[in-house]
Each structure stands twice: as C-alpha cells, then as structure tokens.
Amino acid sequence: MKVIKEISAMRDISEYCRRTGKKIGFVPTMGFLHEGHCSLLLKARDEADIVITSIFVNPTQFSPNEDFNDYPRDFLRDYHVCKSCGVDYIFYPDSAEMYTEDFHTFVNVNTLSETLEGKYRPEHFKGVSTIVLKLINITKPHLTYFGQKDAQQAVVIKKMINDLNMDVKLRVCETVREENGLAKSSRNVYLSREQKDEASVLYKALKEAKRMILEENMDDVKELKKVLRNYIETNSPNSSLQYIAVTDNTNLEKISNLKDYKGDVLISLAAYYGKTRLIDNILFEK
Ligand code: AMP
Numbered sequence: 665m666k667v668i669k670e671i672s673a674m675r676d677i678s679e680y681c682r683r684t685g686k687k688i689g690f691v692p693t694m695g696f697l698h699e700g701h702c703s704l705l706l707k708a709r710d711e712a713d714i715v716i717t718s719i720f721v722n723p724t725q726f727s728p729n730e731d732f733n734d735y736p737r738d739f740l741r742d743y744h745v746c747k748s749c750g751v752d753y754i755f756y757p758d759s760a761e762m763y764t765e766d767f768h769t770f771v772n773v774n775t776l777s778e779t780l781e782g783k784y785r786p787e788h789f790k791g792v793s794t795i796v797l798k799l800i801n802i803t804k805p806h807l808t809y810f811g812q813k814d815a816q817q818a819v820v821i822k823k824m825i826n827d828l829n830m831d832v833k834l835r836v837c838e839t840v841r842e843e844n845g846l847a848k849s850s851r852n853v854y855l856s857r858e859q860k861d862e863a864s865v866l867y868k869a870l871k872e873a874k875r876m877i878l879e880e881n882m883d884d885v886k887e888l889k890k891v892l893r894n895y896i897e898t899n900s901p902n903s904s905l906q907y908i909a910v911t912d913n914t915n916l917e918k919i920s921n922l923k924d925y926k927g928d929v930l931i932s933l934a935a936y937y938g939k940t941r942l943i944d945n946i947l948f949e950k
Contacts, residue, residue, distance in 0.1 A: 665747050667754045671762075671802050674755050678716070678804040686713040690805030692796060695719040696736040696850035697745040700840040704809040705749035707837055716803045717746060718755040720762065724770075725791030736853050755803060762798065770794045773820045773827070779916050780909055780932060781816050781943065792817055793824050800832055808832050813839040813847050815932055815945040819916060839944075841867065847944045854940040858902075863937055865900040870946035873931050877950060883922040885910045896935070906934040906941070913947055925950060
C-alpha cells in the first residue's frame, strides 16, 4: 500500500492502471475511518483490481461555524485500517495541493443541494460536489463508492455524475451501525456514552416510521412526523431534533400524502446532542 500526496503522482498512477487494463475502485473519505468506511473499501476490494481511497478533510464543505478544525484526524490509525481492508493507494493531499491560492471553480448541483441538509448547511454540497469531481478527475476510477448514511450526498453525486456525463459508476452501500442501531460516524467520538445510548433512538424512530407506513398504512405525513418527533423527544430528552423529512430518493421532493404514492420513500433527519450534529435516514420502497 502506498501513500500518495501529490496530485500529479496520483494521476500518473491512475493513468498507468487504466492503460494496463486494471479496474479502479475509489472511495473518498475524510478519514478517522470506522466500519462504515471499511464496508465501502471492502466492496471496492471485491469489485475492482486497484483500490484507491482518499483521506482529505475538505475545508470547502464546512461553513465557518462548523467543526472543520476539530474534525477528528488520525492518519496513522487510518493507514492501518486501509491496509487491513486491502487498499492499494491512499491519496492524502494537503489543502494547499487541492486548493491553490488562485482556486476559483466550483460545481453545484442546483436544487438538490438546497433542500434537506442544504437548508441548514447552505454551502455544504457545493463543497462536496466540487471536491468529489476533483478527486474523480485525479483518481480516474471506473467505480466509486458512497454510503447510504449520507443519503442526500449520494443523490447529489449521482445527479452530478449523470448531468456532467462522468465516466464512472456509483455504488451506494448500506449504512453500517453500532449494535444499538446508531449509525457509525467519525463524529460519534464527540458523544459521551450516555449520548450514544440516547442517540440510538434516532434509528428506532426511523424503523418505527417505516413500520407505520408499510404495516399500518399511515399516510398522513404531518401526523407521522408529529409521532416521530414525540417518540424521539420522549425517549431521548437530551436530543434536539432539527428536522425530519419524508421525500422521494431522486429529486428529494417532499411527499405530503403517502396514500397514492408508489416508489422509494426516504425518511431523513438531523438531531443535535449537545454540539454534535447527527444525521440518519431510512430508505424503502412503498
Ligand atoms: P466521510 O469520511 O464521513 O466523508 O465518509 C466517507 C464515505 O463513507 C461517505 O460516502 C459516507 O457516506 C460513508 N459512510 C460514513 N459513515 C458510514 C456508515 N456508517 N455506513 C456506511 N457508509 C458510511
């Protein structure tokens, strides 16, 4: 396994792999790897000849009041995790390499980037789509792997790949969870044991919502959201729920009445535990 810090070196390696007929699988990450990231790396290991991952805490997807400086970082630990997952190359550039002083170009997936998370994190997806496009241009993968944990991110990247005719296939991998159901996240290190226990309520609520829709034919979304909010507030008094949304999984448009709706239902939410902001979702077909 090699660590590559320079864009030019990474491009040369990827180009060589392509020319020699190797299939490249690429997993972009911000590091502080956990089993969620590993599931993506192992899927890539399974499907591709060469596995490249990037570790880059991307400044442009954080707004000034967010946790860019505090975001957990531990390269040595990540190195060993990558090695155990069979990674071939870690692309580990520094900020100055990715964003030169005269950097001026951003790509934005309009509309999809403004809803749900975008309402609370206005510049976030512009930063995400720009860095993902840059990383894909550098690593030239045939396949790229994202987690369902960040549902909107997967939808936005899918749209960008389609709209810009990018020559890469997107694989979206299931959310990996703690035993209690809490979605694994690098940010979970910010949580105390008590907060982790309480935060398991979020996924329980999402599963309950799915059950109510599919088994009890609950179709009034307003009422559903009220029940969920109540469930979370009762069972997790230290949470502060920011939003719950019920949308489709392509245009992320709100579904107001589920009665005649057929197709993918995405229920997503964000909640604060102290200063830590957690997101989670459940996706199913109705
Ligand atoms: P991050 O390092 O948080 O930017 O995440 C890198 C990739 O890992 C993204 O595609 C995430 O959606 C994915 N990911 C993060 N957490 C999980 C999880 N618990 N299960 C599956 N994928 C995840």
